Amino acid sequence: MTDPYGFLKIPRRPVPPRPVEERLNDWNEVYAGQALLPLVSEQAGRCMDCGIPFCHSGCPLGNLIPEWNAYATRGNWRAAAERLHATNNFPEFTGRLCPAPCEDACVLALNADPVTIKNVEQAIADQIWERGYAPPHPPERLSGKTVAVIGSGPAGLAAAQQLTRIGHTVAVYERADRIGGLLRYGIPSFKLEKQHLNRRIEQMRAEGTKFRTGVDVGGDLDATELRRRHDAVVIAVGAMERRELPVPGRELHGIHQAMDYLTLANRVGEGDYASSPVTAEGKHVVIVGGGDTGSDCLGTALRQGAASVVQLDINPEPGDARPDTEPWPTYPKVYRISHAHEEARGREGTDPRLFSSATLRFEAGTAGHVRALCLTEVEPTARRPRPDTERVIPAELVLLALGFSGPERGTGLMEQLGLTLDDRGNFARDVGFAAGTAERAEPAVRAKTDGVFVAGDAGRGQSLVVWAIAEGRATAAATDRYLTGSTELPAPITPMDRPMVA
Numbered sequence: 450m451t452d453p454y455g456f457l458k459i460p461r462r463p464v465p466p467r468p469v470e471e472r473l474n475d476w477n478e479v480y481a482g483q484a485l486l487p488l489v490s491e492q493a494g495r496c497m498d499c500g501i502p503f504c505h506s507g508c509p510l511g512n513l514i515p516e517w518n519a520y521a522t523r524g525n526w527r528a529a530a531e532r533l534h535a536t537n538n539f540p541e542f543t544g545r546l547c548p549a550p551c552e553d554a555c556v557l558a559l560n561a562d563p564v565t566i567k568n569v570e571q572a573i574a575d576q577i578w579e580r581g582y583a584p585p586h587p588p589e590r591l592s593g594k595t596v597a598v599i600g601s602g603p604a605g606l607a608a609a610q611q612l613t614r615i616g617h618t619v620a621v622y623e624r625a626d627r628i629g630g631l632l633r634y635g636i637p638s639f640k641l642e643k644q645h646l647n648r649r650i651e652q653m654r655a656e657g658t659k660f661r662t663g664v665d666v667g668g669d670l671d672a673t674e675l676r677r678r679h680d681a682v683v684i685a686v687g688a689m690e691r692r693e694l695p696v697p698g699r700e701l702h703g704i705h706q707a708m709d710y711l712t713l714a715n716r717v718g719e720g721d722y723a724s725s726p727v728t729a730e731g732k733h734v735v736i737v738g739g740g741d742t743g744s745d746c747l748g749t750a751l752r753q754g755a756a757s758v759v760q761l762d763i764n765p766e767p768g769d770a771r772p773d774t775e776p777w778p779t780y781p782k783v784y785r786i787s788h789a790h791e792e793a794r795g796r797e798g799t800d801p802r803l804f805s806s807a808t809l810r811f812e813a814g815t816a817g818h819v820r821a822l823c824l825t826e827v828e829p830t831a832r833r834p835r836p837d838t839e840r841v842i843p844a845e846l847v848l849l850a851l852g853f854s855g856p857e858r859g860t861g862l863m864e865q866l867g868l869t870l871d872d873r874g875n876f877a878r879d880v881g882f883a884a885g886t887a888e889r890a891e892p893a894v895r896a897k898t899d900g901v902f903v904a905g906d907a908g909r910g911q912s913l914v915v916w917a918i919a920e921g922r923a924t925a926a927a928t929d930r931y932l933t934g935s936t937e938l939p940a941p942i943t944p945m946d947r948p949m950v951a
Contacts, residue, residue, distance in 0.1 A: 461562035507554025544571030554778035585655035602630025604905025605685030607921025667861030688906035698811025707850035738850030748789030766804035
């Protein structure tokens, strides 16, 4: 264990990001080139190695946080890497992208500052690759069973890697031209440089996983035929049915879905375009939606040289303190500043978000292009417009970041594989006990076609990268059990599991 009095001696010190004025001039990661190790090792020593480490429960992967904190404190990066990889296929992704609910569940968070768990995880993940601790792990023998994984986001990749390593022959089908799903085209490079994704994919290739890009299963390739050719199918297509904003003026030019905008910006980084066909350069930008996708659009627009950026959030501004309705160890809704918000504040001096605000209509300029957005303040609970609060702000580029409502409709998958939707619009899954286990249910699709499984946002709804990886691991266990009658693969969550709430 670490020093039992470390948390009393050492104050919390997160790893500082690069200066705002520096990172706004490039697309490199916010922490690119930072000296992490001395600071991280010291911060890991604040971990108390609690008798009941609630950080485990805060993380759906069940990461062994006190164990790898202890190794990081001593600089034993090989042991830290082994413990981190024991529960997480892709710590280099979660260490950069996860909002770290484990930190809010840290016992220190009861009355002090929690351990900088996310910084420690990223440092260990980077040491894994720098020191050569992530060699390919091909199976010792093949099972003779084949599995098709549809979708190459974090859930699909996690399921594929687990199933490949256990000995099944796995092919991942991706309709885009590159592997990675939202990790590739939805997450900006300043949050996740694509080199981290590329080297993990190459590791998986070396282990035996096959990748098929440019294949639209359900469209170009009939899903029924795919199921016939494989012993099992895992659906990990994500939740890509985008929410719309049905207000007057929505048809105007210059109003785009956020994911289309982010995809084009990421394609510039991949070399597909010299500059994005939809750019914020020199424009007044309005982002409708206050979540992570909206924050990604904000950082992208700032780097493209927007004249101004405003982000509308229909929710009221949270307070700085944890509310009584969301006690420890839950992940509370408090006032948080992303790196993109920090960048916007540094430039304009104020938070770019307008809370308790909703869009009433868009106003046209020349040639049918959007010119302005009319907004109103809304009441906190009912979200009804407040009288006499309407105002108009300039808007030459509008980005709709309103979230997603389940897997994309009209792709052919539902009809061809006999899938149904649950009451939240996601692919329905069997939440009964799986054969061979008396303790935990494993995620399986309620489908007319036998041997079809669902992983990630397609069954859970839009969620965090850490939940997607946990879903992939659990679905791999269910698939392996179906194929062989038993499994040694871990199943960290069930379809019924949700984040901790009061």
